[in-house]
Amino acid sequence: xxxxxxxxxxxxxxxxxxxxxxxxxxxxxxxxxxxxxxxxxxxxxxxxxxxxxxxxxxxxxxx
Numbered sequence: 001x002x003x004x005x006x007x008x009x010x011x012x013x014x015x016x017x018x019x020x021x022x023x024x025x026x027x028x029x030x031x032x033x034x035x036x037x038x039x040x041x042x043x044x045x046x047x048x049x050x051x052x053x054x055x056x057x058x059x060x061x062x063x
Contacts, residue, residue: 002018008038008042009039009042009043009046012031012035012036012038012039012042013039014031015030015031016028016029016030016031017029017031
């Protein structure tokens with residue numbers, strides 16, 4: 001499957017990324033252990049953001 005994205009969380013889901021520049025493949029990059037950890041951290045941040053969005057939509061005060 002090929003997914004095109006500029007979103008870092010989505011990009012870090014894959015074990016490998018294809019880097020494009022000027023319409024050509026310039027690199028195939030393997031996800032590092034550090035990037036896997038960053039993917040998990042971004043996932044936690046996104047879940048927190050969605051929780052805030054849900055609360056705001058229900059009319060809640062956040063602070």
